[in-house]
Amino acid sequence: MNAHNPRIEPPRLGEPYLLTPGPLTTSYAVKEAMLVDWGSWDGDFRAMTREMRDRLIALLGDGSDAFDCVPMQGSGTFSVEAMLASFIPKDGKALVLANGAYGLRAAQTLDYLGRDYQLLDKGDYLPPRGDEVAQILATDPAISHVVAIHCETSSGILNPVEEISEAVYAAGRKLLVDSMSAFGAIPLEASKIRYEAMVSSANKCIEGVPGFGFILARNSELEAAKGNSHSLSLDVHAQWAHMNKTGQWRFTPPTHVVAAFLEALRAHEAEGGVTGRGRRYIRNRDVMVSGMRELGFETLLDNRWLSPIIVTFFCPADPNFVFSRFYELMKDKGFIIYPGKLTMVDSFRVGCIGQMDEHVMRQVVVAARDSLREMDVAAATPPEAALQERAKLAS
Structure with a gap:
């Protein structure tokens, strides 16, 4: 290749x-990588986890040194919930930008979490725009975070996250990005688009198989997230702290999926x-x-x-x-x-x-x-x- x-x-x-x-359809090499069994505590698998995290951080380009990567077992939705629960404080309020099923799912998640939020629902045809975000933030000082979907796959809309980000930070708020179906194929460079955290999963544009998602977040946000989460297993801060201390996942990792994803990351690099x-x-x-x-x-x-x-x-x-x-x-x-x-x-x-x-x-x-x-x-x-x-x- x-x-x-x-x-x-x-x-x-x-x-x-x-x-x-x-x-999605994966390569032979990705499939074949799953034919080997790995010990979840073994040094070789810890090295695989470290390489995977480093490769994902590098995809953020310039400015990536301010970020760390926290993989999280489960589907992509697990990681979205983990991000929302860990980075939006219990007394925070989110503005959720929706133009399809996945923005609405983020709002539903916040309902379950008991987090306050306002919903901007643009329907199926149009993206949320920066001026709309700016207007809402100007009228509601309680909003601390904005949640945006990078690519809304229920309709196929590619949302303008750069102009959304500009509006969010001009108002002194924080942006969380669900880049589930875009990361790895559509740039989300940390030096060009400001956000505190983004989330994606193994079985999307990197072309791995399902089994885990990952959160790329600023170190400052990870440090501040302690105690925010409602969940033992979805606590991003706890997962991050444990990984950095031991090199291990807190709970049984999807070892075969990680091996396949590493192969997919190498192919991704080879493709440019x-x-x-x-x-x-x-x-x-x-x-x-x-x-x-x-x-x-x-x-x-x-x-x-x-x-x-x-x-x-x-x-x-x-x-x-x-x-x-x-x-x-x-x-x-x-x-x-x-x-x-x-x-x-x-x-x-x-x-x-x-x-x-x-x-x-x-x-x-x-x-x-x-x-x-x-x-x-x-x-x-x-x-x-x-x-x-x-x-x-x-x-």
């Missing part, structure tokens, strides 16, 4: 490509890091979106807000189109797509990340074309009402 032309391996044994925002990985995903998106539009499909979002992570398409208006049938036909051709997660219109999603390149994305378009023919769908044009709803809400 090299930075300009990484080798993309087809799935083995008839496995489908996962056109999802994670779990964040820039190289992002370049491939952008090309995947552009080729796939162009082909799907030629078939008549419409994207939920304008080009300006399309992320290179996952793209949402309206379902066709043709009465012969039934998503469940379309899903099965695409799966039969080797591609697993995602159902929509919108409340207003029928939709589906196609991911651009994982072990795929533009050649695979052209095959996706051909599979979609053939599936429409098998369903006797004359055109992929969406319902006029869906387009009108998009125009109304985006205006």
Whole structure:
């Protein structure tokens, strides 16, 4: 593999490509790394954990020396909850910026935690903007933290975290970023975008497998987080302090997943890091979106807000189109797509990340074309009402 032309391996044994925002299609090398058993307290595994943490910190670029990395067992949502509970004090208040399911999930998490918050819900079509954040912060001095979703994968919106950050720190508040589906492919350099902590997971743009998430946080915030968490197992400060003292995870780590993730990190570096990985995903998106539009499909979002992570398409208006049938036909051709997660219109999603390149994305378009023919769908044009709803809400 090299930075300009990484080798993309087809799935083995008839496995489908996962056109999802994670779990995703992984390389042979990542899969094979899980064939070895590791002792969780052994020095070799401690060294693996240290290397993994160091590599993740380095992805923040200039300014990364102010940060440390705290891996956390469980799904990405576990790590989001750990971040919110550990860095928002019990007497703090958050402004949650939502434009899809994951912003709303952050608000739901704060409900469970008993943390005070205000919700800015922009719906499915539009991102929160810096001027909106500035206005809310100016009218509510009790807000101590702002929670932003980097890429909202329910719609595919890439949110403008840089301008959000500028508004947050101009108002003297703190920013927490859920970069679950963006980190590793979309820059989040500590010297260019200010935030106190961000969170992602192993099975996203680094192209590992599910099993843990990780929080990259400023050392000052980690030190100040002692006693904030509601949870024994999700206490970021306690995990951080224990790891730095012993080199070990506090509780049984996902050893095989860590080994696979290290292999994925090395491949990520060989591809050219964040820039190289992002370049491939952008090309995947552009080729796939162009082909799907030629078939008549419409994207939920304008080009300006399309992320290179996952793209949402309206379902066709043709009465012969039934998503469940379309899903099965695409799966039969080797591609697993995602159902929509919108409340207003029928939709589906196609991911651009994982072990795929533009050649695979052209095959996706051909599979979609053939599936429409098998369903006797004359055109992929969406319902006029869906387009009108998009125009109304985006205006």
